[in-house]
Amino acid sequence: MILCAGESLIDMVPADGTFRPLAGGAVYNTAIALGRLGQRTGYLWPISRDPFGDQILRPLAEAGVNTDLCPRTDRLTTLALVTLTNGEARYSFYDEGSAGRMLHADDIGPLPETVTALFAGGISLVPDPCGATIEGLIAQHHDRLPVMIDPNIRPFFITDAGAYRARLARLLPMADIVKLSADDLEWLYPDLSPEDAARAVLQTGPRLVLQTGGEAGAKAIWAGETVHAPAVRTTVADTIGAGDTFNAGVLASLDRQGLLSKDAIAAITPDQIRAALTLGAQAAAVTVSRPGANPPWAHEVPT
Structure with a gap:
C-alpha cells in the first residue's frame, strides 16, 4: 500500500461569480488519483468532523483509499480560495489552527506492515507542527520504505523561507524520488538553470529527480542519461491537480512494474523510468482536460 501523508482541504473554486467548494490538496489529490488508478493506497492526515470533513472523505472512499490512519478532530478544515488567470490556479489559504495544521507526532499510530512506500509533500511540509510531524514520519521510515516527495512550493504560503529551505535540505536527501x-x-x-538545479538536488541523495514543465513534458535526472517523456496534447480546462496526478501516475507505474522498493529503484532502467513518466503524463492530461482536481480512473488511461 502506498501511503500518502499530507494536506487535504477545500478549494473554493470560482463558478459563475461565486465559489464552489471542492475537496482538494496536493497530497490528497495524489491519493485520490492513485486509488482511481487501481493501486492499493492509504491516506494520512487529520480530517475535521465539520461538514467539509465529510466532503473530503467521500472521494477517498469512492476511490478505495484506506483512511484508517486519519485522526478525526473538531478543528476546522483548511480552506483555499482559488483564482484562475488564463487557466493557471492561484491560492489564498485559511489555515491557522486548522485540522491538518495541528497534526502532532502522537496523532500517528504505528504504520501497518502493508505500507510499502511513502509519498509526501505540498504545503503540509511548511508550517508547524504538521511540517515537523511529516518530517519526523519520513525520518523514521525512509531507511526501510521508498519515499517520494513533491514539495510543490508555494512561495506566498512560506513565511520563513530560511526555515523551509532548511527543512527541505533535511527532507530531500531522505527521498528516493523527488x-x-x-x-x-x-x-x-x-x-x-532548471537542469543544473535538478542535478544539484540529485547530488544530495535521491535516486531520481523528476522535472515537470507543462507543455514541455517531463524529464528524469538520475545517474544515467536524462530520460524525457512528452506532454500529452489536450484541451486545457485548468491546471488544478495536474502535478498531483502526474505523481500518482509515476507511482502507479512503478508499483505495476514491481519497482516500489529501495533496491529496485536503485537498479532502475531508462525504459522503466520512461514508462513511469509516460503514465504520469497521460494521467495528468486527463485531469487538465476537465475543471478542478478530477483525476482519471484506470479505464481512462492506456494500460
Missing part, C-alpha cells in the same frame, strides 16, 4: 516543477527549481536554486 518531483519538482520549473518554478520549484527556480525557488530552490535561483542562480541555476
Whole structure:
C-alpha cells in the first residue's frame, strides 16, 4: 500500500461569480488519483468532523483509499480560495489552527506492515507542527520504505523561507524520488538553470529527480542519461491537480512494474523510468482536460 501523508482541504473554486467548494490538496489529490488508478493506497492526515470533513472523505472512499490512519478532530478544515488567470490556479489559504495544521507526532499510530512506500509533500511540509510531524514520519521510515516527495512550493504560503529551505535540505536527501516543477527549481536554486538545479538536488541523495514543465513534458535526472517523456496534447480546462496526478501516475507505474522498493529503484532502467513518466503524463492530461482536481480512473488511461 502506498501511503500518502499530507494536506487535504477545500478549494473554493470560482463558478459563475461565486465559489464552489471542492475537496482538494496536493497530497490528497495524489491519493485520490492513485486509488482511481487501481493501486492499493492509504491516506494520512487529520480530517475535521465539520461538514467539509465529510466532503473530503467521500472521494477517498469512492476511490478505495484506506483512511484508517486519519485522526478525526473538531478543528476546522483548511480552506483555499482559488483564482484562475488564463487557466493557471492561484491560492489564498485559511489555515491557522486548522485540522491538518495541528497534526502532532502522537496523532500517528504505528504504520501497518502493508505500507510499502511513502509519498509526501505540498504545503503540509511548511508550517508547524504538521511540517515537523511529516518530517519526523519520513525520518523514521525512509531507511526501510521508498519515499517520494513533491514539495510543490508555494512561495506566498512560506513565511520563513530560511526555515523551509532548511527543512527541505533535511527532507530531500531522505527521498528516493523527488518531483519538482520549473518554478520549484527556480525557488530552490535561483542562480541555476532548471537542469543544473535538478542535478544539484540529485547530488544530495535521491535516486531520481523528476522535472515537470507543462507543455514541455517531463524529464528524469538520475545517474544515467536524462530520460524525457512528452506532454500529452489536450484541451486545457485548468491546471488544478495536474502535478498531483502526474505523481500518482509515476507511482502507479512503478508499483505495476514491481519497482516500489529501495533496491529496485536503485537498479532502475531508462525504459522503466520512461514508462513511469509516460503514465504520469497521460494521467495528468486527463485531469487538465476537465475543471478542478478530477483525476482519471484506470479505464481512462492506456494500460
